[in-house]
Amino acid sequence: MDKIIVIDYGSQYNELIVRRLRDLNVESYLYPSTFSYEEALKIEDLKGIILSGGFDSVSNESLTFNEELLKLNVPILGICYGMELLSFFLKGNINKAKNSEYGRSLINVDNTSKIFKDLPENFNVWMSHSDSVSFNDDQLKDDLKIIAKNINEEVVGFSYKENMFGLLFHPEVNNTEFSKEIFLNFIDICGAKREYKMDTFIEDQIKEIKEKVGNKKVILGLSGGVDSAVCALLLHKAIGNQLIPVFIDHGLNRKFEKEELEERFINNLHLNVLIKDYSELFLSRLKGVTDPETKRKIIGKTFIDCFSEVANSLEGVEFLAQGTLYTDIVESGKGGISKVIKSHHNVGGLPKDLKFSLIEPLKTLYKDQVREVGTILGLDKEFLYRQPFPGPGLGIRVIGEITKEKLDILKDADYILREEVKKNNLTNDIWQYFTVLTNIKSVGVMGDNRTYSYALAIRCVTSIDGMTADFYRMNYEIIAKISSRIVNEVKGINRILYDVTSKPPSTIEYE
Numbered sequence: 300m301d302k303i304i305v306i307d308y309g310s311q312y313n314e315l316i317v318r319r320l321r322d323l324n325v326e327s328y329l330y331p332s333t334f335s336y337e338e339a340l341k342i343e344d345l346k347g348i349i350l351s352g353g354f355d356s357v358s359n360e361s362l363t364f365n366e367e368l369l370k371l372n373v374p375i376l377g378i379c380y381g382m383e384l385l386s387f388f389l390k391g392n393i394n395k396a397k398n399s400e401y402g403r404s405l406i407n408v409d410n411t412s413k414i415f416k417d418l419p420e421n422f423n424v425w426m427s428h429s430d431s432v433s434f435n436d437d438q439l440k441d442d443l444k445i446i447a448k449n450i451n452e453e454v455v456g457f458s459y460k461e462n463m464f465g466l467l468f469h470p471e472v473n474n475t476e477f478s479k480e481i482f483l484n485f486i487d488i489c490g491a492k493r494e495y496k497m498d499t500f501i502e503d504q505i506k507e508i509k510e511k512v513g514n515k516k517v518i519l520g521l522s523g524g525v526d527s528a529v530c531a532l533l534l535h536k537a538i539g540n541q542l543i544p545v546f547i548d549h550g551l552n553r554k555f556e557k558e559e560l561e562e563r564f565i566n567n568l569h570l571n572v573l574i575k576d577y578s579e580l581f582l583s584r585l586k587g588v589t590d591p592e593t594k595r596k597i598i599g600k601t602f603i604d605c606f607s608e609v610a611n612s613l614e615g616v617e618f619l620a621q622g623t624l625y626t627d628i629v630e631s632g633k634g635g636i637s638k639v640i641k642s643h644h645n646v647g648g649l650p651k652d653l654k655f656s657l658i659e660p661l662k663t664l665y666k667d668q669v670r671e672v673g674t675i676l677g678l679d680k681e682f683l684y685r686q687p688f689p690g691p692g693l694g695i696r697v698i699g700e701i702t703k704e705k706l707d708i709l710k711d712a713d714y715i716l717r718e719e720v721k722k723n724n725l726t727n728d729i730w731q732y733f734t735v736l737t738n739i740k741s742v743g744v745m746g747d748n749r750t751y752s753y754a755l756a757i758r759c760v761t762s763i764d765g766m767t768a769d770f771y772r773m774n775y776e777i778i779a780k781i782s783s784r785i786v787n788e789v790k791g792i793n794r795i796l797y798d799v800t801s802k803p804p805s806t807i808e809y810e
């Protein structure tokens with residue numbers, strides 16, 4: 300399948316370029332700036348290269364353009380820093396700009412250039428640069444043309460032999476007008492066929508899994524989350540009951556989680572899920588433990604022990620399937636330039652010492668593409684768009700020591716919150732919503748009796764990716780209803796607190 304790849308020079312928008320191409324049905328991946336000609340030769344049907352923006356200045360010469368890539372003879376588009384790299388290669392002048400440009404900027408383009416085909420002469424684009432590019436008059440011969448300028452008559456776009464293009468603005472961000480058309484024009488220039496679609500992806504994966512697995516068995520840890528579920532369905536479609544999805548019940552899941560999992564995966568989707576109840580083991584190992592980090596470690600380790608025990612008890616299993624996503628790979632530094640290394644380890648993570656070969660069929664996909672695959676494979680929308688749930692589960696939402704009694708109180712309260720959020724159609728407005736059983740008991744009065752029970756915190760946040768968050772401004776009437784329902788229906792709680800802190804300074808979870 301035809302591909303256009305992106306070379307990562309560190310811009311915060313680099314993954315957006317990949318997304319843009321994929322959304323326009325062209326297969327695309329991000330590679331680090333050290334990407335070599337030899338590596339490029341191994342990519343089948345490579346039709347074009349995009350050099351991303353970056354945070355550095357070309358004059359620092361810390362990252363360079365690998366000129367050998369020109370031997371591939373495919374069109375190249377340099378964006379922002381990528382344009383500066385190409386200009387540098389063409390012996391243009393790169394200087395500190397008199398006026399750094401950040402944000403909207405009106406440009407004037409030469410729409411006889413193929414990259415601006417069918418576009419108006421003037422439109423707004425998104426800039427983010429502090430260097431300027433210029434060429435001497437004697438360089439501007441037939442092959443090298445200025446094709447875009449800003450209102451100060453500075454160069455913001457050039458073409459070289461109509462096969463190499465530089466754009467100082469960011470066509471990948473939505474604030475740039477005609478961004479889609481610019482990408483479509485580049486795809487046309489590359490002659491790339493737009494064949495990348497999720498159903499073809501599924502067919503290809505099924506074929507690949509069948510070939511790889513043969514008549515062997517595959518084990519998979521079903522965590523209750525979207526990624527492992529979609530991964531399981533894809534494998535099930537390929538190899539049927541040679542797949543053994545295992546659900547380790549650690550007792551730290553939400554109310555009815557296990558029952559819903561049985562209904563969805565066993566009854567409706569006909570997967571042969573092996574459910575193993577280890578909740579007592581988890582509770583016994585957590586007995587008396589109050590330190591948050593120790594709790595997390597015990598939960599993670601116990602999960603691995605249990606999963607290994609199940610895996611080792613099964614005959615003929617040679618493979619372990621995991622729902623790793625493309626973002627997991629990029630974020631751990633294996634895709635483009637290393638960014639944030641994931642700090643959260645999912646409890647559903649891989650037991651390191653298991654001697655299985657890995658199968659990761661989703662590892663080239665982004666989250667929304669995984670949801671698309673899930674939809675095609677029959678998963679319901681409610682499940683695919685459910686709120687995030689941490690690996691250690693309710694274990695980090697019971698402050699202090701975890702006991703069965705506290706867990707039951709928390710599960711009931713959490714269930715009421717979820718019910719009310721759904722009833723009031725708030726699921727799309729709130730990114731994550733849950734309850735936390737604080738370790739504080741306070742005095743209350745119910746009927747004529749004094750009570751001494753737990754205070755429960757309600758945490759509802761809006762966020763894009765969980766890195767930062769704000770508390771959700773919930774309507775007082777709805778909070779009042781939730782509060783009164785929980786206090787009346789859940790024994791053991793006599794006070795409700797609504798959390799009004801953002802992240803930072805707080806975190807979303809309490810432990």
Ligand code: XMP
Nearest residue numbers: 643644645687688689690691765806807808
């Ligand atoms: P914090 O509490 O760090 O949470 O603001 C940010 C997001 O990450 C989730 N979270 C976890 N997810 N394993 C996970 O899989 C974990 O150990 C973990 N801790 C926090 C949290 O629910 C929120 O969505």
